[in-house]
Amino acid sequence: MSDPEPSVRLEGVADLRFVDALLDELDRLWGRHPELGAEDAYLFTLAVAEVATNVVQHSGGEREVRLLVRVTVTETRLLATVQDDAAPFRMEGIGPMPDAGSESGRGLALTDAVLDEFTHAAGSPSGNTWSLARARR
Amino acid sequence: MNLTTEATTGFAIIRVSGRLTASSAPALRAEVQEVVAGGVARIVVDLGGTTFVDSSGLGTLIGALKTTRVAGGDLRIAAVPDTVRTVLRLTSLDRVLRAHDRAETAFQDE
Numbered sequence: 001m002s003d004p005e006p007s008v009r010l011e012g013v014a015d016l017r018f019v020d021a022l023l024d025e026l027d028r029l030w031g032r033h034p035e036l037g038a039e040d041a042y043l044f045t046l047a048v049a050e051v052a053t054n055v056v057q058h059s060g061g062e063r064e065v066r067l068l069v070r071v072t073v074t075e076t077r078l079l080a081t082v083q084d085d086a087a088p089f090r091m092e093g094i095g096p097m098p099d100a101g102s103e104s105g106r107g108l109a110l111t112d113a114v115l116d117e118f119t120h121a122a123g124s125p126s127g128n129t130w131s132l133a134r135a136r137r
Numbered sequence: 138m139n140l141t142t143e144a145t146t147g148f149a150i151i152r153v154s155g156r157l158t159a160s161s162a163p164a165l166r167a168e169v170q171e172v173v174a175g176g177v178a179r180i181v182v183d184l185g186g187t188t189f190v191d192s193s194g195l196g197t198l199i200g201a202l203k204t205t206r207v208a209g210g211d212l213r214i215a216a217v218p219d220t221v222r223t224v225l226r227l228t229s230l231d232r233v234l235r236a237h238d239r240a241e242t243a244f245q246d247e
Contacts, residue, residue: 016158016159016160017160019158019159019160020156020158020160023156023158023189038219038220039219039220039223042189042220042223043220043223043224045189046189046191046224049158049189049191050191050192053158053159053191053192053193056159057159097227097228097229100199100229100230100232100233101199101203101233102196102199103196103197103199103200103203104192104193104196106192106195106196106228107191107192107193109228110192110224110227110228113227114227
């Protein structure tokens, strides 16, 4: 069975304003799904926001990077894809959670910890697609 | 995100309402630095009105903890929502950022 149409589709320039707008959209989406557990909604929002923020933080080059985020709610799972048109991201595996004293580097480790599936595919010659899934608890 | 800072006897309370994320965390960092520069190195960050914290927000809390300790003080967090507690546990930061029930009593053990 194919997945239903995305419940949220947001496209724009990869900057922190985009991430804020994405968080607003996700708040509205969860408002339409009161049956969803608060922890599922929170942790999935966190994962999507971390991936989008990661794109923003790696897009400091000369060329503007664009992002397309799609989020879908099914009866059993929360799904998202985050696509950009940046240079292929060098995903060298997700490292362990940094030490407690570290001020950065937790984003993707935290994302991986709250998801059941988290994959990255680099496009050719450019672009990246992250696929995120969390089973509803 | 909105920040309100309240000076009490011996420490300051910074209340964070809304989302503490990559876009808003620099404002909290600046506020902590200003409070410490003003001579108050014991700070409680009240998360009772905080709806969302991402990894940048967590990193900022760790940075703020260091800022207060370098100045001879400490930073504590209070009124932490359950969802944020889960994230603190997943990152093991619950070991260094101990959650107190209420901001007003977070320094009472001293």
